[in-house]
Amino acid sequence: MTEKVVIALGGNAILQPKQEATYENQRENVRISTEIIAKIVKNGHEVIVTHGNGPQVGNILRQNEEAKDVVPALPLDVCSAESQGFIGYMMEQTLKNELNKLGLNNQVVSMLTQTEVDRHDPAFEDPSKPIGVFYSEEEAKQLAEEKGWDVKEDAGRGWRRVVASPNPKSILSSDTIKLLTDNKVIVIASGGGGIPVVREKDGSLTGIEAVIDKDRSAFRLAEEAKADVLMILTDVDNVFVNYGKPDQKALGTITLEEAKGYADEGQFSAGSMGPKVEAAMKFAEMGGRAIICSLGQADLAVEGKAGTQIKK
Numbered sequence: 268m269t270e271k272v273v274i275a276l277g278g279n280a281i282l283q284p285k286q287e288a289t290y291e292n293q294r295e296n297v298r299i300s301t302e303i304i305a306k307i308v309k310n311g312h313e314v315i316v317t318h319g320n321g322p323q324v325g326n327i328l329r330q331n332e333e334a335k336d337v338v339p340a341l342p343l344d345v346c347s348a349e350s351q352g353f354i355g356y357m358m359e360q361t362l363k364n365e366l367n368k369l370g371l372n373n374q375v376v377s378m379l380t381q382t383e384v385d386r387h388d389p390a391f392e393d394p395s396k397p398i399g400v401f402y403s404e405e406e407a408k409q410l411a412e413e414k415g416w417d418v419k420e421d422a423g424r425g426w427r428r429v430v431a432s433p434n435p436k437s438i439l440s441s442d443t444i445k446l447l448t449d450n451k452v453i454v455i456a457s458g459g460g461g462i463p464v465v466r467e468k469d470g471s472l473t474g475i476e477a478v479i480d481k482d483r484s485a486f487r488l489a490e491e492a493k494a495d496v497l498m499i500l501t502d503v504d505n506v507f508v509n510y511g512k513p514d515q516k517a518l519g520t521i522t523l524e525e526a527k528g529y530a531d532e533g534q535f536s537a538g539s540m541g542p543k544v545e546a547a548m549k550f551a552e553m554g555g556r557a558i559i560c561s562l563g564q565a566d567l568a569v570e571g572k573a574g575t576q577i578k579k
């Protein structure tokens with residue numbers, strides 16, 4: 268059965284924390300991801316791809332800040348647009364190559380996407396979105412002091428700079444995305460959660476400095492593009508209960524009620540698995556099928572044979 272699938276690729280899939288942030292490393296990781304996405308297309312599904320940008324947007328911002336005496340620094344929303352362009356370029360090119368290898372000639376387009384947020388969102392007062400590279404606690408605190416950054420510990424993996432991450436209210440080009448997918452075009456959209464923008468009183472749009480969580484905006488994208496499946500890909504095969512403890516247990520197919528129960532127990536860390544499960548539950552609530560799984564198992568998971576699957 269053909270299903271419309273929104274695939275959300277984790278930042279880890281594009282740049283692993285221990286890798287050097289070279290173009291070559293990132294392009295190869297993206298190529299590996301698009302090899303799997305091409306298989307899903309080959310199996311007959313309509314696909315919309317979205318992706319994270321945490322490491323990349325942090326690096327672009329840093330480049331701008333460090334070089335500001337030579338070239339004026341650009342604001343964070345523009346860095347977000349740059350990251351969408353750069354990742355979209357790698358993804359569009361490698362996906363087309365991988366589709367060609369499978370004898371498929373689908374059109375692929377990557378769209379710069381703006382996401383509307385509320386300028387009064389309380390998230391602007393409480394920066395929480397980790398961007399850029401990881402630091403030791405000592406380095407992070409020193410950088411915070413020297414450069415005025417906000418820094419936080421990131422889900423047990425080290426310390427990172429954090430910026431405001433408002434809730435995505437609407438993906439602005441979702442009508443166009445839907446039109447394209449309805450016409451069999453594979454769309455790469457809303458990368459890095461989308462470029463954050465706010466609507467002025469006269470209806471016009473302007474950018475605002477923030478980085479939107481891509482799991483939250485993937486849910487909005489799936490909702491607005493009327494997808495059947497929301498698939499969030501990360502670096503673990505399943506969602507676990509008692510994660511990291513000797514009695515950890517992988518979750519297979521679970522009901523929305525079961526997922527809510529585990530979330531209420533605090534099983535999913537705020538900065539990592541929490542937003543994924545939250546997005547998956549909201550999508551399941553709407554009657555869709557939500558999957559959280561590893562990149563390597565994505566083609567099996569879409570057929571219901573792997574990963575954590577949440578249904579109403």
Ligand SMILES: Nc1ncnc2c1ncn2[C@@H]1O[C@H](COP(=O)(O)OP(=O)(O)O)[C@@H](O)[C@H]1O
Pocket residue numbers: 276277278279280319422500501502503505506507508509510534535536538539540541
């Ligand atoms: N309950 C859980 N089950 C599985 N993984 C979890 C859980 N709680 C926290 N995690 C962590 O969440 C990580 C995935 O989140 P994150 O690194 O933010 O993803 P990505 O960058 O791929 O979007 C996993 O690598 C794992 O360490």
Ligand SMILES: NC(=O)OP(=O)(O)O
Pocket residue numbers: 276277278279318319320321322397458459460478479480481482
């Ligand atoms: N924007 C965003 O959520 O990126 P990551 O998935 O890379 O953190």
